[in-house]
Amino acid sequence: MSHGIRLSTSFAKRPAEDRIREIRDFWNQLRVCEELGATTWDVLEPLERTVTEAFDKSPPDLKRADAATAEAFSRIAGINPF
Numbered sequence: 046m047s048h049g050i051r052l053s054t055s056f057a058k059r060p061a062e063d064r065i066r067e068i069r070d071f072w073n074q075l076r077v078c079e080e081l082g083a084t085t086w087d088v089l090e091p092l093e094r095t096v097t098e099a100f101d102k103s104p105p106d107l108k109r110a111d112a113a114t115a116e117a118f119s120r121i122a123g124i125n126p127f
Contacts, residue, residue: 061104068110069100075089084120095113
């Protein structure tokens, strides 16, 4: 049994509402975390703003929100391909 965050290979195929909810949940949970791994809020806040702006578009820009969230996840994990 694995613990922690699971990334689904079918994430991009999920309904938009589910993807938006999952991304929002990620950021909401991150806001209450005391430990940000290998990064700081100085790095994460611009990515969070990018997600907010992507969701404010009509229709929401899920690719942009996904990309910013993936970058945040990578920076927290200490993987810095960006």
